[in-house]
Amino acid sequence: MGTKRKLQMKTKVCGLKFTSNIEALAKLPIDYMGFIFYPKSSRYVGEELDVFCLKNIPKGIKKIGVFVNEDLDIIMFKAKKYGLNGIQLHGEESLQICESIKRNGLEVIKAFQIDEEFDFEKLAAYRSSADYFLFDTKSKQYGGSGKKFNWGILKQYKGKTPFFLSGGIGADDVKDIKEFKHEQLYALDLNSAFEDVPAQKNKNKLARFLKEIKMTTKNKYAVDERGYYGQFGGAFIPELLRANVDELRENYLKIINSKQFQTDYHRLLNNYVGRPTPLTKVENLSKQYGTNIYLKREDLTHTGAHKINNTIGQILIAKYMGKKRIIAETGAGQHGVATATVCALFGLECVVYMGALDVQRQAPNVARMKMLGAKVIPAVSGNQTLKDATNEAIRDWIANPESFYLIGSVVGPHPYPDLVTRLQSIISKEIRKQLQEETGNLNPDYVIACVGGGSNAAGAFYHYLNEEKVQLIAVEASGLGVNSGETAATITIGDVGFIHGSKTMLMQDEDGQITEPYSISAGLDYPGVGPLHAHLAVSGRVSYISATDQEALDAAKLLAQSEGIIPALESAHALAALDKIKFKKEDVVVVNLSGRGDKDMETYMKAFA
Ligand SMILES: O=C(O)c1ccccc1NCC(=O)[C@H](O)[C@H](O)COP(=O)(O)O
Numbered sequence: 215m216g217t218k219r220k221l222q223m224k225t226k227v228c229g230l231k232f233t234s235n236i237e238a239l240a241k242l243p244i245d246y247m248g249f250i251f252y253p254k255s256s257r258y259v260g261e262e263l264d265v266f267c268l269k270n271i272p273k274g275i276k277k278i279g280v281f282v283n284e285d286l287d288i289i290m291f292k293a294k295k296y297g298l299n300g301i302q303l304h305g306e307e308s309l310q311i312c313e314s315i316k317r318n319g320l321e322v323i324k325a326f327q328i329d330e331e332f333d334f335e336k337l338a339a340y341r342s343s344a345d346y347f348l349f350d351t352k353s354k355q356y357g358g359s360g361k362k363f364n365w366g367i368l369k370q371y372k373g374k375t376p377f378f379l380s381g382g383i384g385a386d387d388v389k390d391i392k393e394f395k396h397e398q399l400y401a402l403d404l405n406s407a408f409e410d411v412p413a414q415k416n417k418n419k420l421a422r423f424l425k426e427i428k429m430t431t432k433n434k435y436a437v438d439e440r441g442y443y444g445q446f447g448g449a450f451i452p453e454l455l456r457a458n459v460d461e462l463r464e465n466y467l468k469i470i471n472s473k474q475f476q477t478d479y480h481r482l483l484n485n486y487v488g489r490p491t492p493l494t495k496v497e498n499l500s501k502q503y504g505t506n507i508y509l510k511r512e513d514l515t516h517t518g519a520h521k522i523n524n525t526i527g528q529i530l531i532a533k534y535m536g537k538k539r540i541i542a543e544t545g546a547g548q549h550g551v552a553t554a555t556v557c558a559l560f561g562l563e564c565v566v567y568m569g570a571l572d573v574q575r576q577a578p579n580v581a582r583m584k585m586l587g588a589k590v591i592p593a594v595s596g597n598q599t600l601k602d603a604t605n606e607a608i609r610d611w612i613a614n615p616e617s618f619y620l621i622g623s624v625v626g627p628h629p630y631p632d633l634v635t636r637l638q639s640i641i642s643k644e645i646r647k648q649l650q651e652e653t654g655n656l657n658p659d660y661v662i663a664c665v666g667g668g669s670n671a672a673g674a675f676y677h678y679l680n681e682e683k684v685q686l687i688a689v690e691a692s693g694l695g696v697n698s699g700e701t702a703a704t705i706t707i708g709d710v711g712f713i714h715g716s717k718t719m720l721m722q723d724e725d726g727q728i729t730e731p732y733s734i735s736a737g738l739d740y741p742g743v744g745p746l747h748a749h750l751a752v753s754g755r756v757s758y759i760s761a762t763d764q765e766a767l768d769a770a771k772l773l774a775q776s777e778g779i780i781p782a783l784e785s786a787h788a789l790a791a792l793d794k795i796k797f798k799k800e801d802v803v804v805v806n807l808s809g810r811g812d813k814d815m816e817t818y819m820k821a822f823a
Pocket residue numbers: 228229248250252255256257280281282304350355356357358359360361380381382383403404405406407
């Protein structure tokens with residue numbers, strides 16, 4: 215028995231048939247609805263199930279047909295008629311039936327009746343044909359018995375297929391559920407304990423239970439109360455900044471969860487930023503790689519990169535907190551432009567620090583910031599890139615503590631990494647919805663994003679972190695090569711240390727001195743990475759790979775010439791990963807195209823000359 219809790223535990227409400235009840239429950243935060251197609255059950259849908267009502271169930275709720283030893287033809291007929299997403303099998307169904315259902319594109323949940331004699335060895339045969347198991351109480355009626363079994367028996371289950379816990383689960387079981395720990399526990403199956411009469415569920419009772427369960431299940435990738443992701447994070451700041459950081463920490467959640475913030479933020483995202491951004495299936499690239507590639511088009515936002523999702527949110531917070539002056543750092547200039555833009559919109563003074571080298575290589579963005587009314591101050595220390603700009607911005611903040619430091623990535627002292635992650639999470643929230651509309655499935659097989667500090671990746675991964683089946687790939691910039699000494703592949707070659715107020719992974723020498731990063735991409739040459747990423751790397755949830763300058767340039771050219779889209783150099787690193795992974799024909803791959811390439815034209819022209 216493992217100690218880890220599967221996160222955001224899913225819930226299935228089973229045994230529904232009445233239209234008004236289905237419509238009412240569709241408003242609850244549940245993940246599955248089950249319909250019993252077994253004529254001997256008191257919940258048998260019979261002729262009462264309303265096709266129109268089922269077709270209108272929100273896409274986020276999967277419709278599962280429950281059968282007992284039924285013919286395949288009948289199962290498939292019902293699946294088509296009612297638009298079912300999956301089939302739950304409660305009898306002695308063969309492996310072949312499971313496989314045929316799966317081949318028809320439906321999820322398979324194979325139920326087993328558990329008692330002390332149950333032989334867990336027999337589950338191995340179903341490993342590839344069942345997406346999930348469902349462990350229910352042994353009963354003559356095959357299910358819906360209302361009786362619990364001894365969950366301790368499940369200690370014997372050591373397989374990898376996730377399971378639904380089922381059998382008589384009711385409102386009084388919250389504590390037991392909280393205490394029950396199993397690595398593969400995926401969902402709770404709720405049925406007769408929430409019924410007024412067979413098949414008629416009590417909405418209020420269910421709503422109360424769901425709320426309590428939600429409060430007891432913890433997200434292992436979320437920041438804790440002290441600002442840590444596992445061992446990483448915290449707030450290591452000079453005493454002079456303590457009051458500012460505490461002020462933000464005490465207010466940020468209150469503000470972003472407020473109705474006013476949510477209204478203002480989403481209004482601006484929709485009407486000013488241009489969200490939702492499209493999820494474009496790129497057919498030519500898909501053909502080339504023999505799979506299904508989608509680009510999340512953050513390049514199409516106002517200002518041309520994902521950075522604006524964050525600046526729009528932080529400027530609202532600054533405004534609510536009565537701040538008048540904004541400080542920011544920038545690498546590629548995208549965050550600088552996004553900050554200058556929102557400062558112009560809200561009439562606030564804006565000072566942007568930018569490495570002197572980046573001022574040169576990102577000249578168009580410097581011009582944009584200036585035109586928007588921002589003061590751009592070149593940082594001339596170190597190798598004159600993002601790290602040095604951040605140092606200068608923090609110095610300014612210490613000297614002007616009444617200012618608001620608008621950080622551009624998931625870096626810095628707590629609460630910035632969490633704040634920026636939440637603001638960027640709109641990216642994966644949209645991907646889920648758009649994918650579901652496009653493919654009928656919320657989850658892709660892969661999400662790929664580039665990582666400098668890590669904000670676009672944090673946003674693109676956020677809603678998939680607990681969906682362990684989705685492979686998350688982060689691509690760092692390895693410059694001239696991981697071991698060339700000219701690299702920014704922080705996680706690949708870095709070590710645990712402290713940078714810009716947080717404990718994380720960074721590139722450093724034996725004495726703990728931060729080493730100078732290098733990448734052709736100004737947005738990725740940062741020697742550290744957000745603490746969330748350090749935690750995701752150490753926990754193994756995300757795979758961190760790297761791409762060289764040349765690989766990124768090649769990927770940018772390929773996208774430009776096969777799809778007519780010029781990516782930012784940062785995003786080109788994410789695209790370079792397509793060459794490094796062996797995809798299956800049926801895979802769905804989402805690449806977060808974090809920004810557009812206009813700002814990089816000079817670098818591209820030089821490289822391709
Ligand atoms: O619910 C039924 O009547 C039923 C009959 C035959 C096969 C399966 C059935 N239900 C399937 C389920 O997924 C139930 O939720 C599961 O058996 C648990 O039910 P309960 O013990 O009432 O919580």
